[in-house]
Amino acid sequence: MPRRKGAMSKSSMFFLSIFILSFATFAQAGPLTEEHVLGGLPSNGTVLERNAYVVEYDTVHKAPRWLAYHLVPGYRDVPKRTGKWATYRNDPDLTEEPSDNDYSGVFQDEIRNYAHGHLAPYFISGGDRDGDGKLAEEDTDDKETVYQINYQTNLTPQHHNAFNGSGGVWYELETRIREDLLNEHGELWVFVGTIFGPGSYDVVGDNVHVAPLFFQIVAWKDENGAPQWEAYLLPHHQKAHGDPEDYLVSVRHIEALTGLNFFPDFDLQNLKRKSTAK
Template identity: 30%
Template structure:
């Protein structure tokens, strides 16, 4: 009886040490993860207004960008990356092939969208990430966890024009830009639960937030573009406030902003400093 008690106590101590190791190690990992996120997401990674099955996400870190991945919607809820101006003659590598991402709970194959009428729409764009962050980052943009179903007129025209404007027009005006982008789903989950391409839920629209993070007076542009566009509409037609995107997505962007700056940056629609009118009606590369 005494020996059994002694073995139990020794086993208990070993378990306690192992548990302490897991807790401390997990805490250090979480601290390092949060610190790393702060280095790549200006004013903090998005948080959820109300935590629930459709708002919870896991952070998937990639070379050049990060993803807030939903295992319920089988979609990125948000994708964050930073860009800066590059020389006009910048060349990138050949277009990589699409790849499944082993980190997603449900498998999304490279052919999951075949025959659906939807494109595999990049959230972190191929060209911008490749030009700024290099070949390895470009390859990571072809992970299926970076895709969301987009109608061709949106993906190949209006959305492409906005991505092109970010790199060719907005980035040269500022030191660097923080971009957060992602899908917009209907307010009621059950209204859209069966609207899927395979396992992937189909969004009703997409948002893009572009911030020039000046220390004294940050500037922001925000857009929501629906799936049913023709593709040749002016970009300015889809301007919204960041507050509107937060209301439509349930996400809280830039949570470390002061209340005073948040009111101005997220609540006001202000295009001053962006010269949006110069590119709003510019034709896209693919027509």
């Protein structure tokens, strides 16, 4: 189909998006990346910094490539997820991100049943992050943190009934991280992301790709300050089955599938025997 007069080509829009992302990165404050990323950045791509997470966004698939967030108990203190706190929002640093219109009708589809899937969960976006004694309901900065958790750049289509809804393995893993592992270790760092490879994918709306695989790597420090971790590779099932522990893999396995390099500042060979995952 001929392009409308004055319309930009896909390649032009792609490079414009990269330019905008690059500007956004240099405009952000470095300490947020230092807070949310343990052991060094896993790639050399452009990183968008948000109060509760940092993300490298994949503009081709319209999905987060990887995202990292830091978690302490106070961050679980979030407003009730209703009204303005449940509203999905456009990311001001992107022009070609998904929109709510892209999800129109797919949640009601008996087979596809895709919902807005958070990579950084809503329930870690709380707390008094600026230390002024106020939470999101009363504080502008902390309110913005909750708003940012609902940015489209933190969302991707996920099967609701069998994957990210109650009883799904994604839901169960998020609960394990937020409750069991955090209560056990007191402080966590999490990498989470999508995995695409060669071939075609299910698509919703305006070319928003549905990831066939997801990963999560949750890390903490032991009593000596040495990093420990669990790594999970999660097939995007449309039928719920299995427990999170059934999907434990090595960090190297996820690196082989993604091309990412996790914990580059650590000597993984010497730490391998201390890791939860073999």
